[in-house]
Amino acid sequence: MDIDAFVAAHRASWDRLEQLVRRRRELTGVEVDELVELYQRVATHLSIVRSSTTDALLIGRLSALVARARSAVSGAHAPAWREFTRFFTSSFPAMAYSVGRWWLGATAGFMIVAVAVAWWIVGNPEVQSTIATPEEIKQLVEHDFADYYSEHPALSFAGKVWVNNAFLAIQTVMYALLLGIPIPWVLLQNALNVGVSGGLMIDRGHGDVFFGLITPHGLLELTAIFLAAGAGMRLGWTVIDPGGKSRGQALAEQGRAMMNIALGMIPVLLISGLIEGLVTPSGLPTWARVGIGVLAEAAFLAYVVILGRRALREGETGDIEQAPDMAPATG
Known part of the structure; x- marks a missing residue:
């Protein structure tokens, strides 16, 4: 040579x-x-x-x-503070932004079902009778729906909501291991619950109470669930269409990056839980409570769009640093 x-x-x-x-x-x-x-x-x-x-x-x-x-x-190994900063300024928003179409699809599907169910229930006594008795509906509309947000101490309730929602979001992402097939079913169940409650409340003239209580925390909470659902379905779709890479490599990259979604949802749902526990049942006027929810939602969307788009342009994938999919075998 x-x-x-x-x-x-x-x-x-x-x-x-x-x-x-x-x-x-x-x-x-x-x-x-x-x-x-x-x-x-x-x-x-x-x-x-x-x-x-x-x-x-x-x-x-x-x-x-x-x-x-x-x-x-x-x-x-990079310093812990650098990994922490990278996660919240680059990895998580990049991954959230990259699944935007799946995220929007989950949102649209949920809203269509919820609105259709509510529309079907309003002004339709026959449908309402299959859901509950008139006495049970009256109890729900006039007491149970509103009491749910104030029957426990605020901080305790906020913590309980956070744990429950974080578990739901992580569970939704984990369903990706089953090709994301169970995720539409989870979304359907939640959409039916929202649609039934909203329809009954609106039919009995308590629509203002329904939206006044569900909007402050519901905007951010549902957005987080939709994001987790979209990310989980995208990971499941990677099994079918790895996008020009080997199926193993594509799944490894998407799987590691997907954990960013699960971890990133934890603080997002903490904020949602705090709003639900402290703001939703508070004595603030409805416009103020709803305004807080709208501001939280707008801040999160701006965070994902601005930082996520910038991170993707800089080559961020949402994957962890220094994570080779193949171990060198020579040298």
């Missing part, structure tokens, strides 16, 4: 790997993938050089470079 020609042909790859190793704590997701690929390639080059020449200087340089690259790929 002509060692000089070999060096000339591959020097650019070695120099690039050297550059990436030096900047390993500042790499984007795309650059991490490049680092892993170059590490594997240069490790192969080292094996070839060892078997073809006794040039100790060249072998030493490549050995040191491969060792440093191996450390960067498998042993380096």
Whole structure:
């Protein structure tokens, strides 16, 4: 083998790997993938050089470079504060923004079902009679619906709501392991519940109470559920259409990134739970309670759109840093 020609042909790859190793704590997701690929390639080059020449200087340089690259790929860890910051300013909003079409689809489907059910119930005594007795409906409309938000201490209720909703969101994402098939059923059940309650309240002249109580926390809470549902269905669809990648690689990337959705929903649902426990049953006028809910929803949507779109343009995928799907086998 002509060692000089070999060096000339591959020097650019070695120099690039050297550059990436030096900047390993500042790499984007795309650059991490490049680092892993170059590490594997240069490790192969080292094996070839060892078997073809006794040039100790060249072998030493490549050995040191491969060792440093191996450390960067498998042993380096960013500071916790940097991971925390990256998660909330890049990874989570990027993943949330990237599933926008699935998210909007889940929202549209839910709203169509909920509105249709409510419309069917309003002014239709025969349908109402199949749901509950007149006495039970009266109890729900005049007492139970509103009492639900104030029968427990505010902070205790907020904590309970947060735990329940966080579990629902994470459970929805986990349904992706079943190709997302159960997710539409979960959304359907919740849409039916909202539609039935809304229809009964509106029919009995308590529509203002219904929207005044459900809107403050419901906007953000339902948005979080729709986001989790959309993300879960997208992961399930990856099994059917891996998008030009191997099915295993696509699932590995989407699965790791999907965990960002599950984790990111926890603080979002905490805020929703606090609103439901502290604002919804408060003595504030309806316009103020609804206004707080609208502001929280607008802030979350702006956060996802602005930071998520920017992160995707910068090459963020929502995947974790330094997570090769193939372990280097040479070097």
